[in-house]
Amino acid sequence: MPEGDTVYLAGKRLRAALTGRTLVRGELRHPRLAEYDLTGRTVTGVASVGKHLFTRFDDGRSLHSHFRMDGSWHLYRPGMSWQRPAYEARAVLATEERVAVGFALHDMELLPTADEPRLVGHLGPDLLDPDWSDAHAAEALRRLTARGDSEIGPVLLEQRVMAGVGNLYKTEVCFLRGISPWTLTRDVPDPAAVIALSRELLLRNADRPEQSTTGDLGRNQHWVFERGGQRCRRCGTRIRVAEQGESVYARLSYWCPVCQPGPAPAHAPRRAPRRR
Known part of the structure; x- marks a missing residue:
């Protein structure tokens, strides 16, 4: 599962590429969101909260995404080939200059920006919160x-x-x-x-x-x-x-059993078990 810094960096890059720009393509390919089209909406900001990402629009809505085990956001120039298969794309947000593609985003929701706390209000303090105190x-x-x-x-x-x-x-x-x-x-x-x-x-x-x-x-x-x-x-x-x-x-x-003394499984192997 991606760490918080991976989501933070993705948010930072999306914010720089999309904020203040109008979408010329706004496809949502997630089964629950396929009826929505974000074309014509202007991105007002992108925020990460722990492992959650919110892309905010000028109509007062936010697109929530969570990376889970294998999700990611990629940025491309128009016309560039994507690094992951098109069938894995769950969102395509394009401006005249950049194309943001969200791959394998199993958790997505389009909700009022004011309702974002409903999805992240249960979380503990965000270790990458810029206002950490x-x-x-x-x-x-x-x-x-x-x-x-x-x-x-x-x-x-x-x-x-x-x-x-x-x-x-x-x-x-x-x-x-x-x-x-x-x-x-x-x-x-x-x-x-x-x-x-x-x-x-x-x-x-x-x-x-x-x-x-x-x-x-x-x-x-x-x-x-x-x-x-x-x-x-x-x-x-x-x-x-x-x-x-x-x-x-x-x-x-x-x-390391020497550098980290304390309780441990009695018969732990030295090598990671193979995943089937």
């Missing part, structure tokens, strides 16, 4: 510590606690804080530092497509994420990987 940090801490009996890995993914963290940053935050993803939240030392680090990593990568947590934008971008069976960059121990979470919420967790 001590009050946001305090609210995120309150929500996180209220999950004291739950493992910290899934709690970090819970958008109702704080919005923006996906599996990559969950994994890397746990490594950098030296805690096992299976540690109960009540046993996490300095949970406020966990929140601060989550925000720091998202901010660090918010304006670029590369998501580096090591400071390296080359081949060594991550400490443990998707490195099951490889050597830890700090201590040389083999990185372990195991599924964590229940049902559709299960995700792979990667960790």
Whole structure:
């Protein structure tokens, strides 16, 4: 699932390309929205909230989209070939100069802009909120510590606690804080530092497509994420990987058993299991 910084960057690029411009093509190909045509509407702004994106129009409506596992927005010049198949396109918003195509956007809704809180009001503080304050940090801490009996890995993914963290940053935050993803939240030392680090990593990568947590934008971008069976960059121990979470919420967790002491599955393999 895309991280909050991916959605933030998509929103930033769409905002620069579309805001203040009138659509010469406004197709919505989602089954629930196929009857609507946005041609002639002017885009007044684009805003990201956690992993949600709102494209706003001059008629007081917003197009909501959520990336889920494989969604994305691409920008093209008129006449350019698309990088994904046309049958995956769920929205085509074109001006005279740019064409924005939303691919594999399973969750889309056209709603009054004033009603946007209906879709995001349940979320915790947005870690990439430009108006982030001590009050946001305090609210995120309150929500996180209220999950004291739950493992910290899934709690970090819970958008109702704080919005923006996906599996990559969950994994890397746990490594950098030296805690096992299976540690109960009540046993996490300095949970406020966990929140601060989550925000720091998202901010660090918010304006670029590369998501580096090591400071390296080359081949060594991550400490443990998707490195099951490889050597830890700090201590040389083999990185372990195991599924964590229940049902559709299960995700792979990667960790170094030396750098991240604490509870862990008894028979976790070193390499990620093959997906069928």
